[in-house]
Amino acid sequence: MSRRRIGFWYRLAAVIAKPPLLALFKRDWHGMEKIPADGGFITAINHNSYLDPLSYAHFQYNTGRVPRLLAKAALFDVTFVGMMLRNTGQIPVYRETTNALDAFRAAVDAIEAGECVAFYPEGTLTRDPEQWPMVAKTGAARVALATRCPVVPVAQWGANEAMPPYAKGRKFDLLPRKTLRVRAGDPVDLSRFYDRQPTPEVLREATEEIMAAITALLEEIRGEKAPAQVHDPREARAQQRRKAAEETSK
Template identity: 70%
Template sequence: MSRRRIGFWYRLAAVLVKPPLVLFFKRDWRGMEHIPESGGFITVVNHNSALDPLSYAHFQYNTGRVPRFLAKVGLFKSGFVGAAMRGTGQIPVFRESKDAIGAFRAAVEAINKGECVVFYPEGTLTRDPRMWPMKGKTGAARVALETRVPVIPVAQWGANLAVPPYPKRGDIKFFPRRTLVVQAGPPIDLSEFHGKEATAAVLREVTERIMDEITAQLADIRGETPPAERYDHRQAAASRGPERLPRQENGERAVRQGERTPRGEENVNSERNGRGAAPEQGGRSVQPDAAPPAAEGENA
């Protein structure tokens, strides 16, 4: 879908969202060449800040493909919010559906029409104290097996340093300006699962593959080795009682390490294929466009 077809609501969102994003953040977009130029596809994204749907949406908007987020169906029913959700083409999730894939029928329809649908497979903001992706839910796996379209892993870092998950008073700090790093990887190879029945075991295996690929992209950004075992916040809550919220000290050191990694080639390649932005001083990219407002990022 080209920018010429994004419509009034997306353009309005760009006008509203771009100025504060440009004011408060620098940007480092990586791997834009992995976003398909045409046809339906899925992106699976980590979630570590209430702001990161905006940074991700900004990134993908600049590739020329408009992202469609999943949201509760009730948000579409009335008022300004409902009009905005419908106008920007966000995707309702029908949680009352009796069959599992039926909950995502609008997502499947959108993908079959050539759209991109965004999944946050963790289902909520990460509760991992080290800020790595948690154990994922199976919604993205179900839709991926149903549609067999490309599944693009995306990791992001930086918004959490300004607005951490579950912030307390004084935790939100916009200065000094942070760099929003968003990195897309190549499509995940799920061909071995095509044609198999979507049993619980198969869905869990596909979900683990998806989470592994997202984690690998984040490890590249942070310049760190991820933990061997993925955090399960439900299990942690059951075994230890109230969970400790993530700390940011280690994450801040990690992003500095990630920023030292030479990554200018991704932005150069994006510019060459006409889908990225022109480089600016210091190897960062100047982003002429802004992101639409993100829908609720907590997917099943």
């Protein structure tokens, strides 16, 4: 099996990003040995800070296997950022357009070529009030079942303490120096889904398996149990609308 070479542009990105990460943060990393040495695979990571991609990429870069992350297509239009994203092989995601399937095809092609594709299955920063993983989208499961590749769950915590999600006012809180905690686990066993049609129900079940593995790792990092009920942002919005309607009708 082949593996993606790190290459000039990824090394340049590391030269730019690693010094401030090393200066500003402490690190508590576990499970680097869980990252496959060869062949294509998926990593699935929780998302609770805009700094997550740097925190996670630093962890995996040090394993010798560089990730290809799925990033919003709009970021590729930002001059310097777009240049770095393109040259390091990141995958643009076009939402609700005729190009929406391009990211899926690119992810499958990358895995079949022996590369790692990193997914944030939630699709955006978690809306859970306590920053636990919320109900996720099915993209990672769809690619995993199409390729039958290993899916390595990864949990991270700490970047959100330095740059909280949806923060108002001060965006950064760097002092005292925060610790970036990253933990990779054993690949999620999705073999029971392989011979089933990838219906919405099957994809949801596979996604729940992936997210349960991520949440279990995050419980280890945080030293506490996640809520029994996974936060569903759609249901939360629906409840807010119902409440608003009830208040209006009074």
